Amino acid sequence: MDRGRLLIVSNRLPVTARLSGGEVRLTAASGGLATGMKPWHEGSGGLWIGWPGDVARFNQAQRAALDAQLHDRNIVPVYLTAEQVDRYYNGFSNRVLWPLFHYQIDRVPNEMTGWGAYQQVNERFADVVAREYRPGDAIWVHDYQLMLLPALLRQRMPDARIGFFLHIPFPASEVFRILPRRREILRGLLGADLIGFHTFAYMRHFVAALLHIEGVEADIDRVRTGSREVRLGVFPMGIDAGRFARLAENREVIRAAEALRRDAGGRQVVLGVDRLDYTKGIPRRLQSVERLLTREPALRDRIRYIQVAVPSRGEVDQYQRFRREVEEIVGRINGTTGTLRSTPIHYMHRSVPPRDLVALYRAADVMLVTPLRDGMNLVAKEFVASRVDEDGVLLLSEFAGAAAELDGALSVNPYDIDGVADAIARGLAMPAAERRARMARLRRRVMEHDVHAWARSFIESLREGVAPARTRASRRVPSLDVALKRAREAPSIRLLVDYDGTLVPLARTPEEASPDPDLLRLLERLAVTPGIELELVSGRPKDTLAEWLDDIPVSVWAEHGLWHRRGPESPWEATATPPADWTSRLLPILEQYTQATPGSRVEVKTASAAWHYREADPEFGRRQAHELRMLLGDALSNQPFEVLEGKKVIEVRLRGVSKAIVAQRIQSELNEGTALIAIGDDRTDEDLFRALPESALTIAVGHRALRARYWVKDYRDVRRLLRTVAGQARVASQPGDERRTGARHA
Numbered sequence: 001m002d003r004g005r006l007l008i009v010s011n012r013l014p015v016t017a018r019l020s021g022g023e024v025r026l027t028a029a030s031g032g033l034a035t036g037m038k039p040w041h042e043g044s045g046g047l048w049i050g051w052p053g054d055v056a057r058f059n060q061a062q063r064a065a066l067d068a069q070l071h072d073r074n075i076v077p078v079y080l081t082a083e084q085v086d087r088y089y090n091g092f093s094n095r096v097l098w099p100l101f102h103y104q105i106d107r108v109p110n111e112m113t114g115w116g117a118y119q120q121v122n123e124r125f126a127d128v129v130a131r132e133y134r135p136g137d138a139i140w141v142h143d144y145q146l147m148l149l150p151a152l153l154r155q156r157m158p159d160a161r162i163g164f165f166l167h168i169p170f171p172a173s174e175v176f177r178i179l180p181r182r183r184e185i186l187r188g189l190l191g192a193d194l195i196g197f198h199t200f201a202y203m204r205h206f207v208a209a210l211l212h213i214e215g216v217e218a219d220i221d222r223v224r225t226g227s228r229e230v231r232l233g234v235f236p237m238g239i240d241a242g243r244f245a246r247l248a249e250n251r252e253v254i255r256a257a258e259a260l261r262r263d264a265g266g267r268q269v270v271l272g273v274d275r276l277d278y279t280k281g282i283p284r285r286l287q288s289v290e291r292l293l294t295r296e297p298a299l300r301d302r303i304r305y306i307q308v309a310v311p312s313r314g315e316v317d318q319y320q321r322f323r324r325e326v327e328e329i330v331g332r333i334n335g336t337t338g339t340l341r342s343t344p345i346h347y348m349h350r351s352v353p354p355r356d357l358v359a360l361y362r363a364a365d366v367m368l369v370t371p372l373r374d375g376m377n378l379v380a381k382e383f384v385a386s387r388v389d390e391d392g393v394l395l396l397s398e399f400a401g402a403a404a405e406l407d408g409a410l411s412v413n414p415y416d417i418d419g420v421a422d423a424i425a426r427g428l429a430m431p432a433a434e435r436r437a438r439m440a441r442l443r444r445r446v447m448e449h450d451v452h453a454w455a456r457s458f459i460e461s462l463r464e465g466v467a468p469a470r471t472r473a474s475r476r477v478p479s480l481d482v483a484l485k486r487a488r489e490a491p492s493i494r495l496l497v498d499y500d501g502t503l504v505p506l507a508r509t510p511e512e513a514s515p516d517p518d519l520l521r522l523l524e525r526l527a528v529t530p531g532i533e534l535e536l537v538s539g540r541p542k543d544t545l546a547e548w549l550d551d552i553p554v555s556v557w558a559e560h561g562l563w564h565r566r567g568p569e570s571p572w573e574a575t576a577t578p579p580a581d582w583t584s585r586l587l588p589i590l591e592q593y594t595q596a597t598p599g600s601r602v603e604v605k606t607a608s609a610a611w612h613y614r615e616a617d618p619e620f621g622r623r624q625a626h627e628l629r630m631l632l633g634d635a636l637s638n639q640p641f642e643v644l645e646g647k648k649v650i651e652v653r654l655r656g657v658s659k660a661i662v663a664q665r666i667q668s669e670l671n672e673g674t675a676l677i678a679i680g681d682d683r684t685d686e687d688l689f690r691a692l693p694e695s696a697l698t699i700a701v702g703h704r705a706l707r708a709r710y711w712v713k714d715y716r717d718v719r720r721l722l723r724t725v726a727g728q729a730r731v732a733s734q735p736g737d738e739r740r741t742g743a744r745h746a
């Protein structure tokens with residue numbers, strides 16, 4: 001991996017500029033992003049580019065001093081005017097994008113103003129980044145304020161490596177479509193080489209938006225736009241878990257936590273910690289507490305609910321109104337449920353220093369994290385990391401990105417006031433053994449997948465993902481003819497060849513794909529040629545392949561490597577075992593789609609099932625296929641299955657069963673000097689290509705985007721090539737062959 005510089009670009013910098021007695025001071029931000037990126041910023045000799053905050057009151061000398069201090073820290077400021085900040089940041093970003101992406105449609109103003117400033121500021125960022133950029137740098141752009149930036153950078157620097165990470169949810173495409181500038185936003189993002197999300201759901205929503213709005217069909221984790229490939233990935237952000245755990249062991253923190261519990265006077269402590277934002281679900285959470293206290297008045301003297309709300313976005317009117325709303329609710333509940341001895345809700349509108357925060361986390365019996373929507377939610381993870389005592393209950397909204405990872409939490413629907421009240425009661429009464437078991441699960445996840453692992457995996461993925469055309473060109477690989485000639489000089493050749501689309505054209509029905517006499521002759525020839533070992537690697541069921549290739553002495557892999565047979569006389573051996581009832585949830589869904597889509601059909605294999613729509617109306621079939629894929633993604637999210645899209649087929653298969661198995665198996669038995677040649681035409685073959693050693697000659701059929709070293713046009717080229725390998729190059733030019741097979745074209 002090359003180690004170029006990393007340019008981090010975000011709206012806010014990891015420091016904020018302030019004046020203190022006429023002196024310029026930089027205060028470090030302690031947020032998740034700042035901590036996670038810190039080692040990368042410092043270690044790569046790179047830069048952090050962003051807005052240093054409001055410097056309107058700085059005079060010229062102070063501005064110069066600020067520039068010098070930022071320069072010393074490898075930070076490049078993007079100065080914005082007060083008006084730009086108001087329209088781009090408070091305006092379009094926080095009044096329009098923020099509520100919309102969090103499904104708060106009613107909070108989006110009638111007129112979505114600020115677009116012009118949003119464009120202008122993104123351009124301004126692009127100019128600054130372009131000025132600082134050096135070839136070889138990787139650029140990582142963060143968050144919704146800068147969604148146009150990837151494309152603006154691409155225009156300025158076509159070869160730059162650009163990553164984008166969205167920290168907030170990407171909404172369902174039905175909601176995203178509300179945005180009048182939806183096209184521009186999508187195109188802006190597609191300027192990146194890699195787009196990262198916190199969860200699979202957000203990524204799927206993005207893919208759906210591309211299809212509905214731009215008509216662009218994405219593969220599960222990649223999209224082609226023009227000559228470029230954009231990869232999509234899921235990177236759930238973590239926290240600096242070690243730091244929280246260390247703070248939690250700090251003597252003063254332990255003492256502060258004990259003091260908090262003493263103050264509570266034997267009452268159980270329930271805690272909420274949030275930025276004061278309407279997405280965090282504070283009013284409904286308070287109502288749930290009220291509901292509980294109304295239902296069980298005895299609890300009024302037995303619990304203390306502490307809600308800390310850190311001031312946020314005070315310049316935006318909605319946030320000012322929201323603050324008053326929350327304060328009114330707190331007052332009302334304390335008025336109606338307070339007793340002479342007890343005020344149930346302790347509310348603080350302020351930021352608390354990290355030590356106090358960790359003391360609160362340590363003191364809590366039940367932690368309430370109930371956002372209506374949240375990209376990830378780091379507070380939930382901070383609570384877990386702070387519980388070095390392996391105790392405490394986490395209540396977590398199913399609409400926080402963190403819910404996809406934290407399965408030890410009590411999951412709640414934050415809109416269900418009674419349900420949340422029930423869950424709080426359950427948390428308060430939970431036996432110690434269950435609390436510990438749940439917390440142990442939570443801690444395993446949070447401590448391992450921390451913010452450093454998150455940043456590392458994104459950056460590595462960004463650095464390794466270079467479009468094939470570009471790397472290949474720069475490495476000067478020999479031509480295919482030369483490579484084949486070299487392979488034929490090797491002591492032996494191992495051929496790994498896919499079947500459909502590679503040896504025969506894709507047929508309308510699977511039955512029509514049976515091998516023609518010419519192909520059977522060719523396979524037989526290869527099978528008996530000394531020095532050549534042929535492996536057919538197909539996704540088809542073993543029985544079909546056995547029937548078709550009954551007399552041919554070749555090694556056959558069926559169902560993407562799940563079944564293997566060394567020759568017609570050998571038994572089939574399974575390489576993995578599927579769970580007994582694996583079809584029970586899957587088949588009803590597939591059957592429903594088959595009924596709704598004339599011309600489609602289901603095929604069930606040992607550990608996979610496929611929904612074929614080659615014969616359906618193309619437009620309708622494609623739409624149904626996309627919907628089905630998303631539905632399956634949800635239905636099977638906790639099952640050991642993965643959903644793949646092939647050519648006119650959606651396939652669900654046992655996770656871990658892929659053509660990569662074949663690569664692993666044969667590599668263990670390879671003789672030295674054996675030349676490896678692999679040929680295939682779709683994504684399932686890519687699994688094989690990827691698992692083979694660098695020296696293997698990988699050939700994609702009809703699909704330049706596949707990660708293969710070479711490319712040929714169609715199955716005819718493949719047959720020609722195989723004849724060459726078998727030392728019979730001249731046979732290829734015999735007339736008749738192609739016409740006969742060509743007639744079978746789909």
Ligand code: ADQ
Binds near residue numbers: 167274309380
């Ligand atoms: P936020 O909406 O800011 O982040 P969150 O992930 O919960 O939400 O982070 C809040 C941070 O503020 C935490 O580090 C927390 O400790 C701190 N904080 C909260 N209350 C505080 C208080 N009273 N005093 C001091 N600190 C306090 C956005 C997205 C999230 C996503 C993150 C990271 O909205 O969904 O998880 O980015 O991608």
